[in-house]
Amino acid sequence: MQKMLRFLFYIVVVGYAGITLGPFIWSIITSLKPTSELNTFAVNIKHLTLDNYKMIITKFPFLRWFINSAIVAAIVTFGNMLFNSMAGYALARINFPGKNFLFLLVLALMMIPGQVVMVPTYILLSKLGWVNTYMGLTIPFLTSNFGIFLMRQFFLTIPRELEEAATIDGMSRFGIFFKIVLPLAKPALATQFIFMFTGNWNSFLWPSLLTSTSDMYTLPVGLNSFYGQYYQFWNQVMAGAILLTLPTIVIFLIFQRYFVRGIATTGLK
Protein backbone atom coordinates (compact mmCIF):
# COMPACT_ATOMS: atom_id res chain seq x y z
CA MET A 1 0.00 0.00 0.00
CA GLN A 2 2.72 2.42 1.06
CA LYS A 3 4.72 1.47 -2.04
CA MET A 4 1.68 1.94 -4.26
CA LEU A 5 1.15 5.45 -2.87
CA ARG A 6 4.80 6.31 -3.34
CA PHE A 7 4.60 5.16 -6.96
CA LEU A 8 1.45 7.21 -7.62
CA PHE A 9 3.11 10.20 -5.99
CA TYR A 10 6.07 9.99 -8.36
CA ILE A 11 3.74 9.67 -11.36
CA VAL A 12 2.14 12.97 -10.33
CA VAL A 13 5.55 14.60 -9.76
CA VAL A 14 7.00 13.52 -13.09
CA GLY A 15 3.71 13.94 -14.93
CA TYR A 16 3.37 17.57 -13.94
CA ALA A 17 6.95 18.25 -15.01
CA GLY A 18 5.91 16.76 -18.37
CA ILE A 19 2.99 19.19 -18.51
CA THR A 20 5.19 22.21 -17.81
CA LEU A 21 8.14 21.21 -20.00
CA GLY A 22 6.32 19.33 -22.77
CA PRO A 23 5.03 22.41 -24.64
CA PHE A 24 8.55 23.88 -24.69
CA ILE A 25 10.07 20.66 -25.97
CA TRP A 26 7.47 20.37 -28.73
CA SER A 27 7.94 23.99 -29.76
CA ILE A 28 11.74 23.63 -29.81
CA ILE A 29 11.42 20.55 -32.03
CA THR A 30 9.00 22.38 -34.32
CA SER A 31 11.32 25.38 -34.53
CA LEU A 32 14.00 23.04 -35.89
CA LYS A 33 11.79 21.37 -38.49
CA PRO A 34 11.94 22.20 -42.20
CA THR A 35 8.65 23.57 -43.55
CA SER A 36 8.10 20.47 -45.70
CA GLU A 37 7.77 18.32 -42.55
CA LEU A 38 5.44 20.61 -40.61
CA ASN A 39 2.37 18.54 -41.33
CA THR A 40 3.67 15.37 -39.75
CA PHE A 41 4.16 14.59 -36.07
CA ALA A 42 7.12 12.37 -36.93
CA VAL A 43 10.51 13.87 -36.21
CA ASN A 44 13.35 13.08 -38.55
CA ILE A 45 16.45 13.96 -36.58
CA LYS A 46 18.61 14.15 -39.70
CA HIS A 47 16.42 16.90 -41.14
CA LEU A 48 16.44 19.17 -38.10
CA THR A 49 17.92 22.55 -38.97
CA LEU A 50 18.57 26.03 -37.61
CA ASP A 51 17.26 27.57 -40.85
CA ASN A 52 14.13 28.94 -39.20
CA TYR A 53 16.20 30.92 -36.73
CA LYS A 54 18.42 32.19 -39.55
CA MET A 55 15.33 33.10 -41.52
CA ILE A 56 13.61 35.16 -38.80
CA ILE A 57 16.84 36.96 -37.96
CA THR A 58 17.95 37.78 -41.51
CA LYS A 59 14.64 38.17 -43.38
CA PHE A 60 12.57 39.60 -40.53
CA PRO A 61 13.48 42.20 -37.87
CA PHE A 62 13.69 39.72 -34.97
CA LEU A 63 17.26 40.75 -34.19
CA ARG A 64 16.21 44.40 -34.02
CA TRP A 65 13.27 43.51 -31.74
CA PHE A 66 15.56 41.43 -29.56
CA ILE A 67 17.98 44.35 -29.22
CA ASN A 68 15.11 46.76 -28.45
CA SER A 69 13.87 44.43 -25.74
CA ALA A 70 17.37 44.02 -24.33
CA ILE A 71 17.97 47.79 -24.17
CA VAL A 72 14.59 48.51 -22.59
CA ALA A 73 14.77 45.63 -20.11
CA ALA A 74 18.34 46.53 -19.10
CA ILE A 75 17.48 50.17 -18.37
CA VAL A 76 14.22 49.41 -16.59
CA THR A 77 15.70 46.59 -14.52
CA PHE A 78 18.73 48.63 -13.48
CA GLY A 79 16.57 51.63 -12.58
CA ASN A 80 14.24 49.48 -10.50
CA MET A 81 17.05 47.69 -8.68
CA LEU A 82 18.58 51.02 -7.68
CA PHE A 83 15.50 53.16 -7.00
CA ASN A 84 13.41 50.46 -5.31
CA SER A 85 16.31 49.57 -3.04
CA MET A 86 16.84 53.22 -2.13
CA ALA A 87 13.19 53.81 -1.34
CA GLY A 88 12.89 50.47 0.46
CA TYR A 89 15.92 51.33 2.59
CA ALA A 90 14.60 54.78 3.49
CA LEU A 91 11.25 53.27 4.50
CA ALA A 92 12.92 50.59 6.60
CA ARG A 93 15.65 52.59 8.29
CA ILE A 94 15.71 56.37 7.90
CA ASN A 95 13.53 58.66 10.04
CA PHE A 96 11.85 61.52 8.25
CA PRO A 97 8.47 63.23 8.47
CA GLY A 98 5.82 61.66 6.24
CA LYS A 99 7.48 58.25 6.18
CA ASN A 100 4.37 56.34 7.26
CA PHE A 101 2.28 58.19 4.74
CA LEU A 102 4.68 57.30 1.93
CA PHE A 103 4.69 53.65 2.98
CA LEU A 104 0.89 53.58 2.94
CA LEU A 105 1.05 55.16 -0.50
CA VAL A 106 3.34 52.36 -1.71
CA LEU A 107 0.81 49.76 -0.53
CA ALA A 108 -2.30 51.58 -1.70
CA LEU A 109 -0.98 52.32 -5.19
CA MET A 110 -0.10 48.64 -5.65
CA MET A 111 -3.84 48.00 -5.86
CA ILE A 112 -4.40 50.32 -8.80
CA PRO A 113 -4.55 48.44 -12.07
CA GLY A 114 -2.19 49.98 -14.60
CA GLN A 115 -5.02 50.15 -17.14
CA VAL A 116 -6.64 52.99 -15.20
CA VAL A 117 -3.79 55.34 -16.13
CA MET A 118 -3.29 53.95 -19.63
CA VAL A 119 -5.12 56.77 -21.43
CA PRO A 120 -3.62 59.77 -19.57
CA THR A 121 -0.12 58.29 -19.63
CA TYR A 122 -0.39 57.80 -23.37
CA ILE A 123 -1.54 61.41 -23.82
CA LEU A 124 1.28 62.68 -21.58
CA LEU A 125 3.92 60.67 -23.42
CA SER A 126 2.67 61.77 -26.81
CA LYS A 127 2.75 65.44 -25.67
CA LEU A 128 6.36 64.86 -24.62
CA GLY A 129 7.07 63.31 -28.01
CA TRP A 130 8.06 60.07 -26.30
CA VAL A 131 5.67 57.70 -28.04
CA ASN A 132 7.63 55.24 -30.17
CA THR A 133 10.95 56.10 -28.44
CA TYR A 134 13.16 54.33 -25.89
CA MET A 135 12.36 57.17 -23.47
CA GLY A 136 8.67 56.31 -23.53
CA LEU A 137 9.37 52.60 -23.08
CA THR A 138 11.66 53.10 -20.08
CA ILE A 139 11.20 56.34 -18.09
CA PRO A 140 7.63 55.69 -16.85
CA PHE A 141 8.62 52.24 -15.55
CA LEU A 142 11.73 52.96 -13.46
CA THR A 143 10.19 52.33 -10.04
CA SER A 144 7.82 49.66 -8.81
CA ASN A 145 5.76 49.73 -5.64
CA PHE A 146 5.93 45.98 -5.41
CA GLY A 147 9.74 46.11 -5.65
CA ILE A 148 9.91 48.82 -2.98
CA PHE A 149 7.72 46.77 -0.65
CA LEU A 150 9.88 43.70 -1.23
CA MET A 151 13.12 45.56 -0.48
CA ARG A 152 11.72 47.28 2.62
CA GLN A 153 10.66 43.95 4.09
CA PHE A 154 14.14 42.60 3.49
CA PHE A 155 16.00 45.58 4.93
CA LEU A 156 13.94 45.28 8.13
CA THR A 157 15.56 41.89 8.72
CA ILE A 158 19.16 43.17 8.57
CA PRO A 159 20.56 43.74 12.10
CA ARG A 160 20.89 47.43 12.93
CA GLU A 161 24.19 46.92 14.74
CA LEU A 162 26.08 46.71 11.44
CA GLU A 163 24.93 50.15 10.39
CA GLU A 164 25.47 51.62 13.85
CA ALA A 165 29.07 50.44 13.84
CA ALA A 166 29.60 52.07 10.45
CA THR A 167 28.02 55.33 11.67
CA ILE A 168 30.48 55.44 14.56
CA ASP A 169 33.26 54.96 12.02
CA GLY A 170 32.01 58.16 10.37
CA MET A 171 30.40 56.64 7.29
CA SER A 172 27.57 58.59 5.65
CA ARG A 173 24.11 57.14 4.98
CA PHE A 174 24.98 56.82 1.30
CA GLY A 175 28.21 55.02 2.15
CA ILE A 176 26.38 52.67 4.51
CA PHE A 177 23.73 51.95 1.88
CA PHE A 178 26.09 51.18 -0.97
CA LYS A 179 28.98 49.56 0.91
CA ILE A 180 27.26 47.68 3.73
CA VAL A 181 23.54 47.24 3.18
CA LEU A 182 23.37 46.45 -0.56
CA PRO A 183 26.05 43.71 -0.47
CA LEU A 184 24.04 42.02 2.29
CA ALA A 185 20.89 42.17 0.20
CA LYS A 186 21.95 39.68 -2.49
CA PRO A 187 19.03 37.24 -2.12
CA ALA A 188 16.52 40.10 -2.17
CA LEU A 189 18.28 41.78 -5.08
CA ALA A 190 18.38 38.51 -7.04
CA THR A 191 14.67 38.00 -6.37
CA GLN A 192 13.94 41.54 -7.47
CA PHE A 193 16.13 41.09 -10.53
CA ILE A 194 14.17 38.03 -11.65
CA PHE A 195 10.82 39.76 -11.12
CA MET A 196 11.79 43.04 -12.77
CA PHE A 197 13.68 41.57 -15.72
CA THR A 198 11.09 38.96 -16.62
CA GLY A 199 8.23 41.39 -15.99
CA ASN A 200 9.69 43.96 -18.33
CA TRP A 201 11.07 41.57 -20.94
CA ASN A 202 7.66 39.90 -21.23
CA SER A 203 5.63 43.11 -21.02
CA PHE A 204 3.13 43.32 -23.87
CA LEU A 205 0.28 45.76 -23.18
CA TRP A 206 2.38 48.91 -22.65
CA PRO A 207 4.91 48.35 -25.45
CA SER A 208 2.15 47.57 -27.93
CA LEU A 209 0.50 50.82 -26.90
CA LEU A 210 3.69 52.87 -26.94
CA THR A 211 5.26 51.67 -30.19
CA SER A 212 3.88 52.35 -33.64
CA THR A 213 6.58 51.31 -36.11
CA SER A 214 8.20 47.93 -36.49
CA ASP A 215 11.72 49.24 -35.81
CA MET A 216 10.70 50.21 -32.26
CA TYR A 217 8.78 47.01 -31.40
CA THR A 218 9.94 44.96 -28.48
CA LEU A 219 10.17 41.21 -28.98
CA PRO A 220 6.68 40.29 -27.64
CA VAL A 221 5.04 42.96 -29.81
CA GLY A 222 7.13 41.86 -32.78
CA LEU A 223 6.32 38.17 -32.30
CA ASN A 224 2.62 38.97 -32.08
CA SER A 225 2.71 40.94 -35.32
CA PHE A 226 4.80 38.26 -37.04
CA TYR A 227 2.33 35.60 -35.91
CA GLY A 228 -0.51 37.70 -37.29
CA GLN A 229 0.98 37.55 -40.79
CA TYR A 230 2.86 34.27 -40.97
CA TYR A 231 0.83 32.01 -38.69
CA GLN A 232 0.95 29.15 -41.16
CA PHE A 233 4.74 28.96 -40.81
CA TRP A 234 4.61 27.40 -37.38
CA ASN A 235 8.28 26.47 -37.43
CA GLN A 236 9.29 30.12 -37.75
CA VAL A 237 6.67 31.29 -35.24
CA MET A 238 8.03 28.72 -32.78
CA ALA A 239 11.60 29.87 -33.44
CA GLY A 240 10.46 33.38 -32.53
CA ALA A 241 8.71 32.11 -29.40
CA ILE A 242 11.84 30.26 -28.31
CA LEU A 243 13.98 33.35 -28.97
CA LEU A 244 11.61 35.31 -26.76
CA THR A 245 11.56 32.66 -24.04
CA LEU A 246 15.22 31.73 -23.80
CA PRO A 247 16.68 34.85 -22.06
CA THR A 248 14.23 34.76 -19.15
CA ILE A 249 14.75 31.04 -18.63
CA VAL A 250 18.54 31.43 -18.69
CA ILE A 251 18.41 34.30 -16.20
CA PHE A 252 16.06 32.37 -13.96
CA LEU A 253 18.36 29.32 -14.02
CA ILE A 254 21.34 31.48 -13.08
CA PHE A 255 19.65 33.21 -10.16
CA GLN A 256 17.18 30.56 -9.02
CA ARG A 257 19.33 29.35 -6.09
CA TYR A 258 18.75 32.72 -4.40
CA PHE A 259 15.13 32.83 -5.34
CA VAL A 260 13.19 30.88 -2.73
CA ARG A 261 15.47 32.20 0.00
CA GLY A 262 14.92 35.73 -1.31
CA ILE A 263 11.17 35.33 -1.15
CA ALA A 264 11.34 33.73 2.30
CA THR A 265 13.55 36.45 3.81
CA THR A 266 11.64 39.33 2.28
CA GLY A 267 8.51 38.21 4.07
CA LEU A 268 6.73 38.47 0.76
CA LYS A 269 3.71 36.52 1.88
Added chain:
Amino acid sequence: MGTKMAMRKRYLYEALTGYAFMLPFIASISIFLIGPLIYAFIISFKEFSFLNPGASRWIGFENYIKLFSDPTFKRALLNTTLYSLGVVPTQLIIALILALIVNSDIKGKTFFRVAYYIPTVTSTVAVSVIFLYLFKADGLVNALLAKFGIQGPTWFYDVRFALPSIMMMAIWSSVGNYMVIFLAGLQDIPSELYEAAEVDGANKFQRFFKITLPMLRPIVFFNLVMSLIGTFQVFDQAYVVSRGTGGPLDATMTVVLYIYRTGFRDFNMGYASAMAFVLFVIILILTLIQRRLFKEETY
Protein backbone atom coordinates in the same frame (compact mmCIF):
# COMPACT_ATOMS: atom_id res chain seq x y z
CA MET B 1 23.31 74.29 23.68
CA GLY B 2 25.97 73.04 21.31
CA THR B 3 24.86 69.43 21.50
CA LYS B 4 21.24 70.44 20.93
CA MET B 5 22.23 72.30 17.76
CA ALA B 6 24.29 69.33 16.64
CA MET B 7 21.39 66.98 17.27
CA ARG B 8 18.99 69.16 15.34
CA LYS B 9 21.46 69.36 12.49
CA ARG B 10 21.83 65.62 12.50
CA TYR B 11 18.06 65.15 12.50
CA LEU B 12 17.71 67.53 9.58
CA TYR B 13 20.47 65.77 7.68
CA GLU B 14 18.83 62.43 8.36
CA ALA B 15 15.44 63.66 7.11
CA LEU B 16 16.96 65.17 3.96
CA THR B 17 18.77 61.91 3.25
CA GLY B 18 15.45 60.12 3.62
CA TYR B 19 13.78 62.36 1.04
CA ALA B 20 16.78 62.01 -1.29
CA PHE B 21 16.38 58.22 -1.14
CA MET B 22 12.65 58.53 -1.79
CA LEU B 23 12.96 61.10 -4.58
CA PRO B 24 12.92 58.77 -7.62
CA PHE B 25 9.82 57.04 -6.25
CA ILE B 26 8.05 60.32 -5.44
CA ALA B 27 8.87 61.82 -8.85
CA SER B 28 7.85 58.67 -10.70
CA ILE B 29 4.48 58.14 -9.01
CA SER B 30 3.59 61.85 -9.17
CA ILE B 31 4.20 62.08 -12.90
CA PHE B 32 3.20 58.62 -14.08
CA LEU B 33 0.61 57.44 -11.56
CA ILE B 34 -1.08 60.03 -9.36
CA GLY B 35 -1.21 62.76 -12.00
CA PRO B 36 -2.63 60.43 -14.67
CA LEU B 37 -5.03 58.96 -12.10
CA ILE B 38 -6.55 62.39 -11.42
CA TYR B 39 -6.64 63.15 -15.14
CA ALA B 40 -8.31 59.81 -15.87
CA PHE B 41 -10.91 60.52 -13.20
CA ILE B 42 -11.70 63.90 -14.79
CA ILE B 43 -12.00 62.63 -18.36
CA SER B 44 -14.20 59.74 -17.22
CA PHE B 45 -16.90 62.44 -16.88
CA LYS B 46 -16.24 63.77 -20.35
CA GLU B 47 -16.78 62.85 -23.91
CA PHE B 48 -13.12 62.90 -24.77
CA SER B 49 -11.06 61.90 -27.77
CA PHE B 50 -7.31 62.17 -27.99
CA LEU B 51 -7.58 62.96 -31.70
CA ASN B 52 -9.72 66.01 -31.07
CA PRO B 53 -9.26 67.25 -27.48
CA GLY B 54 -10.86 70.61 -28.35
CA ALA B 55 -14.20 68.90 -28.93
CA SER B 56 -14.30 67.29 -25.49
CA ARG B 57 -17.23 68.19 -23.27
CA TRP B 58 -18.64 67.45 -19.82
CA ILE B 59 -21.32 64.80 -19.78
CA GLY B 60 -21.50 64.08 -16.05
CA PHE B 61 -22.20 60.45 -15.20
CA GLU B 62 -23.24 59.56 -18.73
CA ASN B 63 -20.21 57.33 -19.35
CA TYR B 64 -20.87 55.42 -16.15
CA ILE B 65 -24.58 55.10 -16.87
CA LYS B 66 -23.92 53.94 -20.42
CA LEU B 67 -21.74 51.10 -19.08
CA PHE B 68 -24.69 49.32 -17.52
CA SER B 69 -26.53 49.07 -20.81
CA ASP B 70 -23.49 48.30 -22.98
CA PRO B 71 -23.86 44.64 -23.99
CA THR B 72 -20.16 44.28 -24.86
CA PHE B 73 -19.11 45.61 -21.45
CA LYS B 74 -21.55 43.27 -19.73
CA ARG B 75 -20.18 40.38 -21.75
CA ALA B 76 -16.60 41.42 -20.96
CA LEU B 77 -17.41 41.63 -17.26
CA LEU B 78 -19.11 38.23 -17.35
CA ASN B 79 -16.14 36.68 -19.19
CA THR B 80 -13.65 38.22 -16.78
CA THR B 81 -15.66 37.03 -13.76
CA LEU B 82 -15.95 33.48 -15.14
CA TYR B 83 -12.26 33.56 -15.94
CA SER B 84 -11.41 34.64 -12.42
CA LEU B 85 -13.76 32.12 -10.79
CA GLY B 86 -12.21 29.35 -12.84
CA VAL B 87 -8.59 30.33 -12.60
CA VAL B 88 -8.15 31.53 -8.99
CA PRO B 89 -9.18 28.41 -7.03
CA THR B 90 -7.74 25.91 -9.51
CA GLN B 91 -4.44 27.69 -9.68
CA LEU B 92 -4.09 28.04 -5.89
CA ILE B 93 -4.96 24.40 -5.21
CA ILE B 94 -2.48 23.15 -7.81
CA ALA B 95 0.13 25.60 -6.50
CA LEU B 96 -0.30 24.36 -2.93
CA ILE B 97 -0.05 20.71 -3.97
CA LEU B 98 3.11 21.44 -5.98
CA ALA B 99 4.61 23.41 -3.09
CA LEU B 100 3.99 20.46 -0.75
CA ILE B 101 5.61 18.16 -3.32
CA VAL B 102 8.79 20.20 -3.80
CA ASN B 103 9.00 20.80 -0.05
CA SER B 104 9.00 17.06 0.68
CA ASP B 105 12.09 14.88 0.53
CA ILE B 106 11.81 13.76 -3.11
CA LYS B 107 14.75 13.01 -5.34
CA GLY B 108 15.69 15.79 -7.75
CA LYS B 109 13.91 18.47 -5.74
CA THR B 110 15.72 21.37 -7.43
CA PHE B 111 14.95 20.00 -10.88
CA PHE B 112 11.23 19.81 -10.16
CA ARG B 113 11.16 23.23 -8.54
CA VAL B 114 12.75 24.73 -11.65
CA ALA B 115 10.58 22.68 -14.02
CA TYR B 116 7.38 23.77 -12.27
CA TYR B 117 8.45 27.41 -12.19
CA ILE B 118 9.66 27.83 -15.77
CA PRO B 119 6.24 28.57 -17.35
CA THR B 120 6.00 31.56 -14.99
CA VAL B 121 9.03 33.33 -16.45
CA THR B 122 7.79 32.79 -20.00
CA SER B 123 6.24 35.63 -21.99
CA THR B 124 2.45 35.47 -22.25
CA VAL B 125 2.81 36.12 -25.99
CA ALA B 126 5.19 33.17 -26.41
CA VAL B 127 2.90 30.96 -24.30
CA SER B 128 -0.09 32.05 -26.37
CA VAL B 129 1.47 31.15 -29.72
CA ILE B 130 2.85 27.89 -28.33
CA PHE B 131 -0.63 26.91 -27.06
CA LEU B 132 -2.29 28.03 -30.29
CA TYR B 133 0.05 25.63 -32.04
CA LEU B 134 -0.46 22.74 -29.62
CA PHE B 135 -4.24 23.18 -29.61
CA LYS B 136 -4.88 23.94 -33.25
CA ALA B 137 -7.53 21.84 -34.98
CA ASP B 138 -4.98 19.32 -36.32
CA GLY B 139 -2.39 19.96 -33.58
CA LEU B 140 -0.61 17.66 -31.19
CA VAL B 141 -3.30 17.69 -28.49
CA ASN B 142 -6.11 16.75 -30.83
CA ALA B 143 -3.93 14.08 -32.40
CA LEU B 144 -3.37 12.57 -28.94
CA LEU B 145 -7.09 12.80 -28.15
CA ALA B 146 -7.86 11.06 -31.45
CA LYS B 147 -5.76 8.11 -30.26
CA PHE B 148 -8.37 7.66 -27.52
CA GLY B 149 -11.16 8.07 -30.02
CA ILE B 150 -12.01 11.61 -28.89
CA GLN B 151 -12.74 14.23 -31.51
CA GLY B 152 -11.11 17.39 -30.10
CA PRO B 153 -12.75 20.80 -30.60
CA THR B 154 -11.05 23.73 -32.30
CA TRP B 155 -10.29 25.09 -28.80
CA PHE B 156 -9.38 28.77 -29.16
CA TYR B 157 -11.66 29.22 -32.18
CA ASP B 158 -14.72 27.54 -30.72
CA VAL B 159 -17.20 29.84 -28.98
CA ARG B 160 -17.70 27.35 -26.14
CA PHE B 161 -14.06 26.41 -25.67
CA ALA B 162 -12.23 29.70 -26.29
CA LEU B 163 -12.52 31.12 -22.76
CA PRO B 164 -11.82 27.81 -20.96
CA SER B 165 -8.78 27.38 -23.23
CA ILE B 166 -7.42 30.74 -22.16
CA MET B 167 -8.13 29.82 -18.53
CA MET B 168 -6.22 26.59 -18.88
CA MET B 169 -3.31 28.45 -20.46
CA ALA B 170 -3.29 31.06 -17.69
CA ILE B 171 -3.32 28.40 -14.98
CA TRP B 172 -0.48 26.57 -16.67
CA SER B 173 1.67 29.67 -16.91
CA SER B 174 1.14 31.24 -13.48
CA VAL B 175 0.88 28.33 -11.04
CA GLY B 176 4.64 28.45 -10.43
CA ASN B 177 4.47 31.93 -8.99
CA TYR B 178 2.01 30.95 -6.28
CA MET B 179 3.85 27.70 -5.68
CA VAL B 180 7.05 29.55 -4.79
CA ILE B 181 5.25 31.83 -2.35
CA PHE B 182 3.53 28.83 -0.71
CA LEU B 183 6.92 27.13 -0.58
CA ALA B 184 8.51 30.07 1.22
CA GLY B 185 5.61 29.96 3.69
CA LEU B 186 5.95 26.21 4.24
CA GLN B 187 9.63 26.59 5.03
CA ASP B 188 8.75 29.12 7.72
CA ILE B 189 6.57 26.70 9.71
CA PRO B 190 8.63 25.60 12.73
CA SER B 191 9.43 21.89 12.48
CA GLU B 192 8.84 21.53 16.25
CA LEU B 193 5.12 21.80 15.55
CA TYR B 194 5.22 18.74 13.33
CA GLU B 195 7.43 16.85 15.74
CA ALA B 196 5.07 17.54 18.63
CA ALA B 197 2.11 16.45 16.52
CA GLU B 198 3.88 13.24 15.56
CA VAL B 199 4.54 12.46 19.22
CA ASP B 200 0.84 12.98 19.84
CA GLY B 201 0.15 10.42 17.11
CA ALA B 202 -1.30 12.76 14.46
CA ASN B 203 -1.27 11.29 10.97
CA LYS B 204 -0.22 13.06 7.77
CA PHE B 205 -3.70 14.37 6.98
CA GLN B 206 -4.31 15.61 10.49
CA ARG B 207 -0.96 17.39 10.44
CA PHE B 208 -1.83 19.03 7.13
CA PHE B 209 -5.26 20.26 8.23
CA LYS B 210 -4.36 21.10 11.83
CA ILE B 211 -0.89 22.64 11.34
CA THR B 212 0.04 23.38 7.74
CA LEU B 213 -3.18 25.01 6.58
CA PRO B 214 -3.74 27.24 9.64
CA MET B 215 -0.09 28.34 9.59
CA LEU B 216 -0.34 29.13 5.88
CA ARG B 217 -3.45 31.29 6.35
CA PRO B 218 -1.75 34.67 5.78
CA ILE B 219 -0.01 33.30 2.69
CA VAL B 220 -3.25 31.89 1.32
CA PHE B 221 -4.71 35.37 1.80
CA PHE B 222 -1.79 37.03 0.03
CA ASN B 223 -1.95 34.59 -2.90
CA LEU B 224 -5.71 34.89 -3.15
CA VAL B 225 -5.53 38.68 -3.40
CA MET B 226 -2.67 38.60 -5.91
CA SER B 227 -4.38 35.96 -8.03
CA LEU B 228 -7.67 37.84 -8.00
CA ILE B 229 -6.07 41.16 -8.94
CA GLY B 230 -4.13 39.44 -11.69
CA THR B 231 -7.07 37.58 -13.17
CA PHE B 232 -9.26 40.68 -13.31
CA GLN B 233 -6.58 42.38 -15.38
CA VAL B 234 -6.29 39.61 -17.97
CA PHE B 235 -5.38 41.03 -21.38
CA ASP B 236 -2.33 39.57 -23.14
CA GLN B 237 -3.64 36.07 -23.80
CA ALA B 238 -7.05 37.26 -24.92
CA TYR B 239 -5.45 39.83 -27.21
CA VAL B 240 -2.99 37.45 -28.89
CA VAL B 241 -5.42 34.56 -29.22
CA SER B 242 -8.23 36.65 -30.70
CA ARG B 243 -5.91 39.03 -32.59
CA GLY B 244 -7.30 41.88 -30.55
CA THR B 245 -10.93 41.25 -31.47
CA GLY B 246 -12.12 39.40 -28.36
CA GLY B 247 -13.65 36.85 -30.69
CA PRO B 248 -15.04 34.42 -31.61
CA LEU B 249 -18.30 36.33 -30.98
CA ASP B 250 -16.92 38.17 -27.92
CA ALA B 251 -16.15 34.82 -26.26
CA THR B 252 -12.71 36.10 -25.21
CA MET B 253 -13.59 39.77 -24.69
CA THR B 254 -12.22 40.79 -21.29
CA VAL B 255 -12.68 44.07 -19.46
CA VAL B 256 -9.12 45.26 -20.10
CA LEU B 257 -9.24 44.23 -23.75
CA TYR B 258 -12.46 46.22 -24.13
CA ILE B 259 -10.87 49.22 -22.39
CA TYR B 260 -7.94 48.98 -24.79
CA ARG B 261 -10.18 48.78 -27.84
CA THR B 262 -12.47 51.58 -26.70
CA GLY B 263 -9.59 53.88 -25.81
CA PHE B 264 -7.12 53.22 -28.58
CA ARG B 265 -9.06 51.87 -31.52
CA ASP B 266 -12.30 53.82 -31.19
CA PHE B 267 -10.47 56.70 -29.40
CA ASN B 268 -13.38 57.00 -27.01
CA MET B 269 -11.07 57.76 -24.12
CA GLY B 270 -13.53 59.20 -21.63
CA TYR B 271 -15.63 56.06 -21.83
CA ALA B 272 -12.51 53.87 -21.57
CA SER B 273 -11.46 55.73 -18.41
CA ALA B 274 -14.89 55.27 -16.83
CA MET B 275 -14.61 51.53 -17.49
CA ALA B 276 -11.13 51.46 -15.97
CA PHE B 277 -12.44 53.06 -12.78
CA VAL B 278 -15.26 50.55 -12.54
CA LEU B 279 -12.65 47.79 -12.85
CA PHE B 280 -10.58 49.44 -10.12
CA VAL B 281 -13.57 49.64 -7.78
CA ILE B 282 -14.41 45.98 -8.42
CA ILE B 283 -10.87 44.92 -7.56
CA LEU B 284 -10.90 47.12 -4.47
CA ILE B 285 -14.20 45.69 -3.20
CA LEU B 286 -13.09 42.09 -3.78
CA THR B 287 -9.85 42.72 -1.89
CA LEU B 288 -11.68 44.33 1.03
CA ILE B 289 -14.18 41.45 1.21
CA GLN B 290 -11.35 38.96 1.39
CA ARG B 291 -9.64 41.01 4.03
CA ARG B 292 -12.81 40.78 6.09
CA LEU B 293 -13.03 37.05 5.58
CA PHE B 294 -9.46 36.48 6.64
CA LYS B 295 -9.42 39.09 9.43
CA GLU B 296 -5.86 38.87 10.67
CA GLU B 297 -4.21 39.66 7.34
CA THR B 298 -0.54 40.13 6.58
CA TYR B 299 -0.28 43.80 5.81
